[in-house]
Amino acid sequence: MTVPFQSGPAELQHPRFARAYARAVEGMNRRGADEHRRALLADLTGVVVEIGAGEGSNFAHYPRTVTEVLAVEPDDHLRSIAIRRASGAPVPVRVITGTAESIPAEDGSADAVVASLVLCSVPDQGVALAEARRVLRPGGILAFYEHVRSDRKVLAALEDVMTPLWQRAAGGCHPNRDTLQAISAAGFDIRDNERFGFSVQPLAPRVAHILGHAVAP
Template sequence: MKQREKIIPLASGNVLEIGIGSGLNLPYYSKNIKKLTAIDPSKELWLRNKVNTQKLPFDFQFIVAEAENLPLTSDSFDSIIITYTLCTIPNLHSAFSEIKRVLKPTGKLLFCEHGKAPDDFVQKYQALINPFWKRIGGGCNLNRDIPTIIKANGFTIQTLETMYLPGWKPASFNYWGIATIK
């Protein structure tokens, strides 16, 4: 997916990826990474990973954990990556409290997410089908307002780009950018 290529290479230093899933972002990390710590609540999903993490040009660690309760040291990450994860986190406020805790004061949050579309018709459709979609889509919410969520949880968005990706409009409006702690 081209969106990952736009945001992942911007990570540097000591990096935390929240919701690594099956490791789809791994090919896009640059050599500017010292260490990548990756969390996901699903070890089963992680085991579908096809990248040999022993051959990555940086240290790598996978931890089974949820974003709302990170078993990590405060102020320890230069960059935090979240891609296509905010739609499923049950308690966003707790997750962002943890993100702020572990991100260095000078660190950056790099995000790429799908969410609330700008068109009224698509928004209405998202709202109508979201309860059903959430049940069949592993907790995925189609209509979360990503920039508002990020700002409401103590971050300033430095850069933000948006567009519809090709595909089904209710699930294809994307946001990506960089945010820092207020």
């Protein structure tokens, strides 16, 4: 299910990066990200809100225990691809314009919120995670799959140095965020978490990622 196309906020449009990402993510999925997505979503049930849904790579992996997905994406190019992919998803997916900092959903209306390769790019992780808590019912699940700051000092220092330039070139992405700590600081109870290295491009270095689930109070 879709709604009429509406443009997202002008400051969140990154057409050059969005087109490059949409091309690159297909290869990334083949190299292992599809398996990560399946693990992320496998146990979800009920109503799901997916923030920063991108071009819809998660849609094909939602289990039939999910009754509806509200997929929120601010970038016009990525959202246009996601709208097309929603029609082939195994569960009902509604793709809408919106941001992680202002989710267009009622308080306590979601059984799960999915954050997949998006918390690196939001302007304020605390605000986005507070919104996730708002729309989740008590005991609801935050499913997260994110690249994060390295635990190796030299590489972490390099990520700090490159963040200002990378942020401008890559749609606001911060490669040096401690997202797991931010999730805990937002009041979520971490239920499970796997940390691993993953290369998003064939010749790129392996970057630290986390994949797990947290429970809303």
